[in-house]
Amino acid sequence: MNGLVKKDLIILEKQKLTAIAGLLIPVIIFLVLWQGTGALLLGALALPFLTAFTPFTLRASDEQWKWDKYAISLPVSKKQIVASRFLSCCLISAVYFLFSLVLNIGAYFWFQDHSISIHLASAFIGFGVSLFFVFLLLPTSYARGLLASVWVLVILTLIYCGAIVFISRTSFDIFSLSPTPTQIVLLIGISVALLLGFFIMSYMVSVAMYRKNHS
Amino acid sequence: MDNILEIENLTKKYPDFALDTLSFSVPQGAIMGLIGENGAGKTTTINLILNELKKDGGRIRIFGKDHLEHERAIKEKIGVVFDDCHFPELFSANEMELFMKDIYATWQSKTYRDYLKRFGLPQDKPIQAYSKGMKVKLSFAVALSHQPQLLLLDEATSGLDPVMRDEILGILLEFVQDEKHGVLFSSHITDDLEKIADYITFIHKGKLLFSKTKDELIYYYGVIKCGAEMFSRIDEADIIAHRKQDYEWQVLVADKEEARRKYKKCLIDSVTISEIMLFHVKGEKK
Numbered sequence: 001m002n003g004l005v006k007k008d009l010i011i012l013e014k015q016k017l018t019a020i021a022g023l024l025i026p027v028i029i030f031l032v033l034w035q036g037t038g039a040l041l042l043g044a045l046a047l048p049f050l051t052a053f054t055p056f057t058l059r060a061s062d063e064q065w066k067w068d069k070y071a072i073s074l075p076v077s078k079k080q081i082v083a084s085r086f087l088s089c090c091l092i093s094a095v096y097f098l099f100s101l102v103l104n105i106g107a108y109f110w111f112q113d114h115s116i117s118i119h120l121a122s123a124f125i126g127f128g129v130s131l132f133f134v135f136l137l138l139p140t141s142y143a144r145g146l147l148a149s150v151w152v153l154v155i156l157t158l159i160y161c162g163a164i165v166f167i168s169r170t171s172f173d174i175f176s177l178s179p180t181p182t183q184i185v186l187l188i189g190i191s192v193a194l195l196l197g198f199f200i201m202s203y204m205v206s207v208a209m210y211r212k213n214h215s
Numbered sequence: 216m217d218n219i220l221e222i223e224n225l226t227k228k229y230p231d232f233a234l235d236t237l238s239f240s241v242p243q244g245a246i247m248g249l250i251g252e253n254g255a256g257k258t259t260t261i262n263l264i265l266n267e268l269k270k271d272g273g274r275i276r277i278f279g280k281d282h283l284e285h286e287r288a289i290k291e292k293i294g295v296v297f298d299d300c301h302f303p304e305l306f307s308a309n310e311m312e313l314f315m316k317d318i319y320a321t322w323q324s325k326t327y328r329d330y331l332k333r334f335g336l337p338q339d340k341p342i343q344a345y346s347k348g349m350k351v352k353l354s355f356a357v358a359l360s361h362q363p364q365l366l367l368l369d370e371a372t373s374g375l376d377p378v379m380r381d382e383i384l385g386i387l388l389e390f391v392q393d394e395k396h397g398v399l400f401s402s403h404i405t406d407d408l409e410k411i412a413d414y415i416t417f418i419h420k421g422k423l424l425f426s427k428t429k430d431e432l433i434y435y436y437g438v439i440k441c442g443a444e445m446f447s448r449i450d451e452a453d454i455i456a457h458r459k460q461d462y463e464w465q466v467l468v469a470d471k472e473e474a475r476r477k478y479k480k481c482l483i484d485s486v487t488i489s490e491i492m493l494f495h496v497k498g499e500k501k
Binding site: 061073077 | 266293299304310314315318367
C-alpha cells in the first residue's frame, strides 16, 4: 500500500506549483480585501476547497491513464487500493492544515486581533470540513465518476458559502463566543466522532463501489 | 506442479456474451498463445485470472493454488503487460521504480536498470514523451523486474513494428528457457505466436474450440484444395470446416497425411494458425 500512496504523492508533487498557488492566492486575496487577520481566518476556512482538488486530481489521473486496470494486477487488494487513496487525501489535508495552523498561530502573535482559540478553531474547523469534503467526494467519484463529484462539490460550495453568509447576516457574533473548556472538549469529541463515523461509512461505500466496478 | 496455470470450466455471463466453461492449462516452461477474433473472450479470460472480473463458475489455479484464496501471493509472482500503457505518463522510468519497489516485495532494482539500459529507455524522460514501442518496452521492464514466474500478456505486441516485436519475442523465449516460468500470450497477431508459442488455445464466441500444441496444428492440420465435384466426395468426418473461394473449395482437415492418402487427386497444403482461425470463424461445416 505504501507504494500506491507514494505514487499518489508523486502525482501531487507534479502539481505542486498549482497547489502552492492555491494555498497562497486565497490568503493574499483575503488579506487585500479585508486587510487584517480576519482574512487568515477566512483563508483557513477556504481550506476545504483546496483539499477537494486532491481527490479530483488523483481520480482524474486514474481515469486518464486507466490506472485501475493496471492496479488490479498488482499484489494489493481492492480494499488497499481504496485505502491508499483515502490515506493520500488525508495526508494532503493534514499538510494544508499544518500550513493553515502555522499561519494562524503566526498571525495571532503578530497582530493579536483575535484570541488564540479563534485562530486555532478556524484552522481546525477548516481541517474538519476538508476531511468531510474528502470523505464525500471519494465515494461519489468511485460510484458515479468525476463529473458527479464535480456536482457534489458545487453543491457543497453553495451550502458552505451560504452558511457563512447566513451567519454573517445574523446577529450571531462568532468572535464573542467564549466556550468553557468542557464545552470545547465536548465539541472536539463530537466532531471527531462524527468525522470518524463518516470516514468509516465513506470508506465502506468506496470499497463496495470499487468492487462493483471491478467485478 | 506441472501446470503453472490451470483453468477449469471457467464461466462468466453477460447479457449479450458468455464465456462458456473454458478449460485449458499452461505447463511450466511453455508459452501458451490465446487466440480468437475481437470479442471472443480473450481479455475477459485474463481479467478473470486477475480477479478484475468476478467469475460465475469454474476454477482458476495458478502455481497450484486457488487464484482468489492466495491472490496477493500469486500476484507477487505474476507480470502483466496490456496492449496500452497504464502508467501515469507524467512519470519517468525512475519515478516508476520509486513506487513499484514498494509494491513488489521481490522488486529487483538492478534487473530493472538492466532492462532500461537494454531497451535504450531514457530514465528521466516522462513516459508521455515515449513512442508506443518504448512504452511497451517499459511495461515489459516493469513486468519482468520482480522475478515473476508467470507472464500474462494481453495484446502486448499489437501496434509494434516487426523489429520491436521480434525483440520482445526474444525476451519471452529467454523468460521460459529455464522451464520454471510460463507465459499466457493473448494476441490476434498469429505470426508472433507461430514463432514462439508451444501451445495454442482458440476461443470463439466465448467457447473453447481447441487447446493444442502448436506443432500438432502446424504439422498435422492441412487444407485440401479442390473443385466442387471432389469436394462432394470428401468424407464429412474428415472436414473440420470448409469455405469456397471463387471456383475452389478449401477444406480444413486435422490430418493432412491421412488426407493425402485418401484424396490423392487433391492438392493438400500446410496451414498457418491464422488460416485455421479463419476456417473456424468464417468457414462452414459440411
